Amino acid sequence: MSDPIHPETRIGHVHLKVADLDRALGFYCGVLGFSLTQRYGTQAAFVAAGGYHHHIGLNTWESAGGGPPARGTTGLFHLAVLYPTRAALADALRRLQAAGISLDGASDHGVSEALYLRDPDDNGVELYRDRPEADWPRDTDGGLAMVTRRLDLADLLTAAD
Numbered sequence: 001m002s003d004p005i006h007p008e009t010r011i012g013h014v015h016l017k018v019a020d021l022d023r024a025l026g027f028y029c030g031v032l033g034f035s036l037t038q039r040y041g042t043q044a045a046f047v048a049a050g051g052y053h054h055h056i057g058l059n060t061w062e063s064a065g066g067g068p069p070a071r072g073t074t075g076l077f078h079l080a081v082l083y084p085t086r087a088a089l090a091d092a093l094r095r096l097q098a099a100g101i102s103l104d105g106a107s108d109h110g111v112s113e114a115l116y117l118r119d120p121d122d123n124g125v126e127l128y129r130d131r132p133e134a135d136w137p138r139d140t141d142g143g144l145a146m147v148t149r150r151l152d153l154a155d156l157l158t159a160a161d
Contacts, residue, residue: 014079015057018121019066021045024058027120031099032081032092032127055081068122078116078124089113089129090159106151110137111144113151 018024021042028034034047037054043061046054056079069075083089093115096103104124105116114128137145 013055013057014076015059016076016079016119016121016123017063017066018058018060019063020120021058021060023120028056028058031095031101033095063121076123078126080114080126080128083127083129086113086129086156086159089115089127090156092127093153093156106153106156108147108149108151110147110149113156115151 016024021044025036025045025047028047029036034049034056035051037046037048037052039045043064044057044059046057048055081092083092096115096117101117103115103117107114107116110131112128112130114126117125117127119125137147139145
């Protein structure tokens, strides 16, 4: 076995094939609140948070007007957007509710709290926040003991910035 990857390595961005660029931007910028950092006509756009060059790339190069991949095929299960605080995740939930976007699910995993939904192109999206590592559930040997429990959305909405 080779040496492990550097512990500070992160996934930098995701690039999604979309059917309609304006519709995708309406969701990622209009609903979730990402900022448009660059656009290439009707074919591609880059969006980000906090002034970064891009966290999400959107393009229609191979997918303009197309439909989502068929169920039962390989591909992206979901992209995950990490929020820095519980209040920021609560704000994301408020944005989704205001836009009339329904959730596929909402889970408390012990290590994190997560909202699951679909974007306009039927891509899976997870919006989540991590709990501090010291609060992660552990088994008797000290290993992670992640769970999947129903997330109390009403309680989440009480979080405020």
